[in-house]
Amino acid sequence: MFVPLAIAAFGIVLRGASFAFRKTVVTVRFRRVFGGLFALSSVLVPFCFGAIAGGIASGRVPAGGKAGDPVGSWLNRTSLVTGGLAVVLAAYLAAVYLVRDARRAGDTDLAGYFRRRAVLSAVAAAVVAVIGFVVLSASAPHVFDRLISWALPPVVLSVLSGFGALVLLVRGAARGARVLAVVAVACIIFSWGVAQWPYLLPESVTVSAAAAPTGTLITLLVAVGLAVLIVLPGFVLLYVLDQRRLLPEEGVEDAADRIVDTEAG
Known part of the structure; x- marks a missing residue:
């Protein structure tokens, strides 16, 4: 595979x-x-x-x-x-x-x-x-x-x-x-x-x-648990801010949008 x-x-x-x-x-x-x-x-x-x-x-x-x-x-x-x-x-x-x-x-x-x-x-x-x-x-x-x-x-x-x-x-x-x-x-x-x-x-x-051996599994579970505690709150906050439309717009303006705006003006 x-x-x-x-x-x-x-x-x-x-x-x-x-x-x-x-x-x-x-x-x-x-x-x-x-x-x-x-x-x-x-x-x-x-x-x-x-x-x-x-x-x-x-x-x-x-x-x-x-x-x-x-x-x-x-x-x-x-x-x-x-x-x-x-x-x-x-x-x-x-x-x-x-x-x-x-x-x-x-x-x-x-x-x-x-x-x-x-x-x-x-x-x-x-x-x-x-x-x-x-x-x-x-x-x-x-x-x-x-x-x-x-x-x-x-x-x-x-x-x-x-x-x-x-x-x-x-x-x-x-x-x-x-x-x-x-x-x-x-x-x-x-x-x-x-x-x-x-x-x-x-x-x-x-x-x-x-x-895997028990020691390896325990170590892996501890690492995953720490990763969840560290990473998950940030993802939850990001999701909540996005759902409430509180995040600023990112990226650059599309060239096509500028053309449409120019023709409309």
């Missing part, structure tokens, strides 16, 4: 760099370039992580440190479906969040634009999820069997939450859709973990067998 992991790492860096540079360049041409790179990386990263999950679930990663196929391990029918599902779910959540942001900004046209895309991506996610169930039943029977047994409650909750969010989006309701969308996606991820438990590599390596 070093190939998709490397692509995902490159995509994360490219996404952040494109976002930053797009806010500093002036010409429309370069803004389109960085915007395109941002969009490309936003597709690559979730696809790679979804493909990795599909490759692991379908037994494409051999146990014992043996070398697997660097291409076939993550470019197979299971990985393609799970990677596609990850991309669609990311697009769905982004559209739902942007509906709320557009409404808060008072832009009804933009809210309708993202609402339509949220509905379309929700329908696409449902279709891909159904296809994924069919593919998993053949390529990853262990995960599929537990999805329809032990992991069935979160699966049902995901379906109900997703349907509720879809109804609210279609009706143009102002509240509730974002919470239900988050619950639906979170339940999908949680149900996958329940279905694969207790295996890290299904039916070959358990989580307990692959765990």
Whole structure:
């Protein structure tokens, strides 16, 4: 899985760099370039992580440190479906969040634009999820069997939450859709973990067998806890300030905006 992991790492860096540079360049041409790179990386990263999950679930990663196929391990029918599902779910959540942001900004046209895309991506996610169930039943029977047994409650909750969010989006309701969308996606991820438990590599390596020594785990937990205490308050403050529109505008003025302002004057 070093190939998709490397692509995902490159995509994360490219996404952040494109976002930053797009806010500093002036010409429309370069803004389109960085915007395109941002969009490309936003597709690559979730696809790679979804493909990795599909490759692991379908037994494409051999146990014992043996070398697997660097291409076939993550470019197979299971990985393609799970990677596609990850991309669609990311697009769905982004559209739902942007509906709320557009409404808060008072832009009804933009809210309708993202609402339509949220509905379309929700329908696409449902279709891909159904296809994924069919593919998993053949390529990853262990995960599929537990999805329809032990992991069935979160699966049902995901379906109900997703349907509720879809109804609210279609009706143009102002509240509730974002919470239900988050619950639906979170339940999908949680149900996958329940279905694969207790295996890290299904039916070959358990989580307990692959765990590091106790001292290493304790040190890691302490480091993560300290990082949360240090970093999380800043993120919470940033989110609250952004939601209340108290942050100053960043970046430079768009050249196209200056042209429009000149023609209007």
